[in-house]
Amino acid sequence: MYLLPQPMKLEKEQGTFALQLHSVILIDHSVGADCLAQVRLAANFLQQEIRESLGWEVTTVRSLHEVDAGRIRLCIGETGLGEEGYLLQILGEEVTITADSGVGILYGVQTLRQIIWQQGAFLPCLKIEDAPKIGRRGLSLDVTRGRVPTLAELKRRADELCFYKMNELQLYVEHSFLFRNFSEVWRGSDPLTAEEILELDAYCKERNIDLVPSLASFGHLYEVLVTKSFGHLCELEGAGSEPFSLIDRMAHHTVDVSNEESFRMVAERIREYSELFTSGYFNICADETFDLCAGKSKALGEEKGVKRVYLDFLKRLCGVVKECGKTPMFWGDVLLEAPELLSEMPEDAILLNWEYAPEVTETKTKILTEAGVPKLYACPGVQSWNHVINRHSDAYRNISGMCRVAHKYKVRGLLVTEWGDLGHMAHPAFSTVGVIYGAAFSWNDQELTEEEINAAISAVEYGDASGRVVNYFRDLADAESIRFWNLVHYKETREKAPEAERLESVLEQEHFEAKTELFRETSRKLYELLPRVSERTRSVIAVYLLHGEGAQLLAETVKTLLGKTRGGRAFGLAARLEYWLYDYKKLWRSTARESELGRLQEVIFWYADRLREL
Numbered sequence: 168m169y170l171l172p173q174p175m176k177l178e179k180e181q182g183t184f185a186l187q188l189h190s191v192i193l194i195d196h197s198v199g200a201d202c203l204a205q206v207r208l209a210a211n212f213l214q215q216e217i218r219e220s221l222g223w224e225v226t227t228v229r230s231l232h233e234v235d236a237g238r239i240r241l242c243i244g245e246t247g248l249g250e251e252g253y254l255l256q257i258l259g260e261e262v263t264i265t266a267d268s269g270v271g272i273l274y275g276v277q278t279l280r281q282i283i284w285q286q287g288a289f290l291p292c293l294k295i296e297d298a299p300k301i302g303r304r305g306l307s308l309d310v311t312r313g314r315v316p317t318l319a320e321l322k323r324r325a326d327e328l329c330f331y332k333m334n335e336l337q338l339y340v341e342h343s344f345l346f347r348n349f350s351e352v353w354r355g356s357d358p359l360t361a362e363e364i365l366e367l368d369a370y371c372k373e374r375n376i377d378l379v380p381s382l383a384s385f386g387h388l389y390e391v392l393v394t395k396s397f398g399h400l401c402e403l404e405g406a407g408s409e410p411f412s413l414i415d416r417m418a419h420h421t422v423d424v425s426n427e428e429s430f431r432m433v434a435e436r437i438r439e440y441s442e443l444f445t446s447g448y449f450n451i452c453a454d455e456t457f458d459l460c461a462g463k464s465k466a467l468g469e470e471k472g473v474k475r476v477y478l479d480f481l482k483r484l485c486g487v488v489k490e491c492g493k494t495p496m497f498w499g500d501v502l503l504e505a506p507e508l509l510s511e512m513p514e515d516a517i518l519l520n521w522e523y524a525p526e527v528t529e530t531k532t533k534i535l536t537e538a539g540v541p542k543l544y545a546c547p548g549v550q551s552w553n554h555v556i557n558r559h560s561d562a563y564r565n566i567s568g569m570c571r572v573a574h575k576y577k578v579r580g581l582l583v584t585e586w587g588d589l590g591h592m593a594h595p596a597f598s599t600v601g602v603i604y605g606a607a608f609s610w611n612d613q614e615l616t617e618e619e620i621n622a623a624i625s626a627v628e629y630g631d632a633s634g635r636v637v638n639y640f641r642d643l644a645d646a647e648s649i650r651f652w653n654l655v656h657y658k659e660t661r662e663k664a665p666e667a668e669r670l671e672s673v674l675e676q677e678h679f680e681a682k683t684e685l686f687r688e689t690s691r692k693l694y695e696l697l698p699r700v701s702e703r704t705r706s707v708i709a710v711y712l713l714h715g716e717g718a719q720l721l722a723e724t725v726k727t728l729l730g731k732t733r734g735g736r737a738f739g740l741a742a743r744l745e746y747w748l749y750d751y752k753k754l755w756r757s758t759a760r761e762s763e764l765g766r767l768q769e770v771i772f773w774y775a776d777r778l779r780e781l
Contacts, residue, residue, distance in 0.1 A: 168285050169623035170278060171603060172299075172332060172610030180292040182259045186217065186283070190237035192227040197243040202269030206241055208373055209269070209276040213239065216280040221288055239279070240264070241272050251332070251375075252298030255279060257290050270375045274332050281627050301573060303544070303580030304609045305335025306602055307381060307450075311343040312417075313591025313767070314759040315357045320595065321367050327599065329374035331606035335582065336371060337381040337450055342390035343762070346436055351394045357760035364443040372445060379496070380440050381450035384433045384484055386457065389416040391432075400429045403462040412659050413589045413766065414652075421456045424480045425464040434487045441491040449488045450519070453481055454498030474505035478512075485513035496544075503531055509538035519582060521546040525561040527568025532576050544580040545573035549601030552588035553652035555718040556644040556711065557597040559637070563604055563617045570608035581609035590767045592651050595758055596710050597644075600624060600637055629704040631696065636704070639693050643711055646686035647718040648679055649725055658773050679726055686719050713754060717747050724774050728781070741775040748772075 170177075192210045194203070210227045217225050225239075239262040246254045246267055253266040253275035264275035278297065282290055306328060310316055316324070321338075328336060338359075342349075345358040364378075371378040391397050393407030401407065402421045409415065422429040441449055460468025460476055468476050481497065488495040499518040502509055512518065518540050520531055527547075535543055547569035550562040566583060573581055583605035585598045603624050608614060615623070621641070622634035629636050693708050700708070720743055727737055748771045755764050 168282065168291070169626045170281055171620075171623055171627045172607040173613050173615075174278065174295045174297040175611055176296040178294045180257075180294065182292040184257050184259060184262055184290045184292060185237060186221065186225075186288045186290065187237040188223050190217075190225050190239065192225055193238050193240045194227060194229050195240055195242040196229070198241065198269075198272075199243065202243065202272075205269030205373065205375070206243075206272050209273040210241065212273075212280065213276050216283055220283050238262070241276075243267070243269075243272070246271070246296075248296060248298040251334070252296075253278075255293075255295040255297070257282075257292050257294075259292060262290070273329070273375060277330050277332060280330075284630070285626060299332070299610045300612055301570075301578070301581050301609045303335050303377075303582075304333045304606060305337065305377075305379075305580065305582050306333065306605070307337040307339055307546070307582050307584045309339045309585060309587035309591065310359065311339060311341040311356075311383075312587035313589075313763045314587060314595070314755070315343050315359065315762040316595070316759050318363050318367065320758040321363075322370055324595070325367070325371050325374055325376055327602065328376055328606075331603055332610060333602070333606050334375050335377045335379060335580070337379045337582070339381045339383070339452070339586075340440075341383040341387055344440065346439060349436075351396050352391050356390070357762045361443055368444055368446075377446045377448070378444060379446045379448045379450055380444045381452060381496075382436060382440055384437060384451040385453040385480065386421040386455050386459075387417065387452065388422060389420040392420045392422070397432060400426055400432060401462075402458040402460075402464060406458075410662075411766075413655050413770075414659055417455075417588060419458050421458040423463040424459070424476060425467045430480070430483060433484065437484070437487050438491060441488070441493060447493055448496055448517070449491065449493040450496040451481075451484045451488060452498055453477075453484065454500050454521075456501055474501070474508055477501050478505075478508050482513050485516050489515075498546075499531075499535065503534065506534050506538055509535065509540055512540065515542070517542040517544060517579065519544045519546050520578075521548070521584065522569060523548040523550070523565055523584075525564040525568075527565060527572060529572045529575065532572050532578070536576050543576075543578045544582050545569045545578050546582045546584055547605065548584045548586065549598040551593040551598055551601075552586040552591075553650055554644070555592055555647055555651055555721070556640075556714050557593050557601060558644050559600050559641040560617065560645065562601040563620070566601060566604040567608050567614055570605070571612075571614060573609065574612040581605060589652060589655050590763050590770075592767060594710050594714060594754065596707050597640075597714075599628060599707075600640065603628065629707065630701045631704065632699070633696070635692070636696060636700070636708070639689050639696070640711055642685060642689040643693070643715045646682045646689060646715065648682035648722045649718075651721075654721060654725075654774070655770055658770060679722060682722065683719065686715055690715060710754065713747075713750060717751060720744050720747055721774070724778060728774075728777060737778040737781045741778040744771055744775045744778075 198206045242265045244265045250268045251270050253271040255275045256263045264272055266272045342352045343356045343358045345360050368378045392401035398407045400423055402423045406419055460473045485495040496517040499520045547566040550558040621637040625631040625634045625636045697705050
């Protein structure tokens with residue numbers, strides 16, 4: 168039996184507890200009005216699990232009758248395990264979950280659900296004492312570049328985080344919120360609305376998830392700074408005159424800090440957005456300000472120094488956040504380039520230290536710790552961006568490594584990131600594996616090997632008794648012989664200067680045949696697994712297979728273009744790409760609004776047209 172995250176302490180005992188048709192969930196008299204709603208939600212989750220796993224309904228009661236048998240008792244009591252800790256005991260006559268708070272009961276129920284999912288009606292007797300090592304454990308989700316999720320999809324992500332005992336969700340926004348007096352910016356982006364944020368905030372709060380606003384406020388403001396209304400606030404002159412580029416939009420478009428109007432514009436957005444969230448935090452981002460002092464504020468940079476200019480503007484933004492009654496957060500990459508300024512960080516601000524390389528070092532965390540940065544998050548990534556399918560093996564190494572460093576230096580939080588670079592090509596279902604890596608390795612410091620945790624995820628998340636399905640997902644991603652980033656880069660380079668790049672120099676073309684064979688073999692294994700897993704898992708497998716097919720078609724496209732195959736084969740491949748895109752678009756729309764789907768379509772059509780030109 169697998170449990171994720173692994174409990175702090177588990178003792179197995181003799182015997183079993185039998186869930187029966189007339190079993191009840193008893194909300195004990197110790198549960199007071201202050202936490203009754205959260206305990207009731209936990210009971211609802213448990214009822215749903217028993218209904219879906221065993222096939223019958225159980226009743227939730229507040230007082231026990233003599234005829235009641237096989238009870239599951241939810242109690243509030245002093246466990247000494249903290250607000251999120253819980254004590255779960257499965258005895259022969261009853262199951263009890265005791266916690267100091269409703270949150271602890273909620274997390275104890277999530278563990279019990281995993282046991283029922285795997286063991287059925289006969290539960291092994293055991294005792295679990297559990298509590299997290301890292302207090303803040305969350306996901307940062309890009310909802311601005313590429314996919315703007317539906318509200319239903321955002322709620323599904325919140326349920327997933329709650330199931331694996333994560334307690335923070337950040338929605339990264341550059342332009343995809345319906346700000347007042349900002350219609351030129353958000354038009355065409357299918358933006359989130361205030362009503363949706365308010366509803367999601369309440370939904371998350373019930374599940375002990377802190378929905379934290381995350382708003383680009385310094386750099387990464389392409390859609391803002393190419394408009395007629397706000398283009399004059401861009402650091403670089405004429406930055407909005409260039410044709411749109413998926414790559415270039417991430418490399419420029421920093422606000423001109425020498426213009427006071429820039430500060431007023433950003434401050435207005437922060438104030439308007441912050442009102443919608445009950446969270447006590449606000450992430451102003453402030454990362455990758457590549458153009459700072461390279462244009463209109465060049466003289467200011469020469470006078471003060473570029474990093475000093477950065478810090479001064481950062482402090483002002485943090486001041487606005489504090490005026491809104493919230494604690495500021497920001498990405499730490501810029502200040503890490505000037506560690507001598509870390510001691511002047513805005514008071515009480517939380518620095519988010521991101522690192523996405525598979526081989527993690529502790530260098531950055533050590534610098535920050537030695538500089539006395541008191542509030543620090545470790546931020547790895549699910550490795551979804553720039554690919555058609557998340558690179559799960561890279562994600563395992565990156566996330567486990569960052570968590571290892573986080574435990575060593577006792578950081579405040581762990582924030583797994585899912586970015587939408589180049590249009591968010593990868594499906595959101597692919598990030599579940601990386602999210603669980605983050606949940607498991609931040610909850611405690613019991614690190615599992617990649618094979619061990621993949622087997623656990625296969626069983627707990629996907630109901631795969633063979634323990635292999637996550638490895639198949641990993642192998643399907645490894646069969647991608649050409650990164651989506653390379654495809655976009657080549658297209659956009661050729662559009663600017665047709666003779667500047669050759670296909671051979673831009674695209675990785677090694678191991679085509681070996682990768683193709685890996686895709687075929689892995690696909691066969693996934694098809695063989697379908698009859699032995701649940702309907703929900705079959706739908707996830709179908710998503711992986713569709714994206715895997717797309718990756719292979721794109722690789723075959725490159726191979727065909729390199730070989731300059733003419734006639735029917737090239738035309739046929741172009742048609743296959745377009746039929747594949749038709750299915751991809753239907754899948755996209757099942758979880759996201761239209762948003763930037765058209766930009767991904769342009770990439771596929773461009774390659775289909777190149778094939779026909781042969």
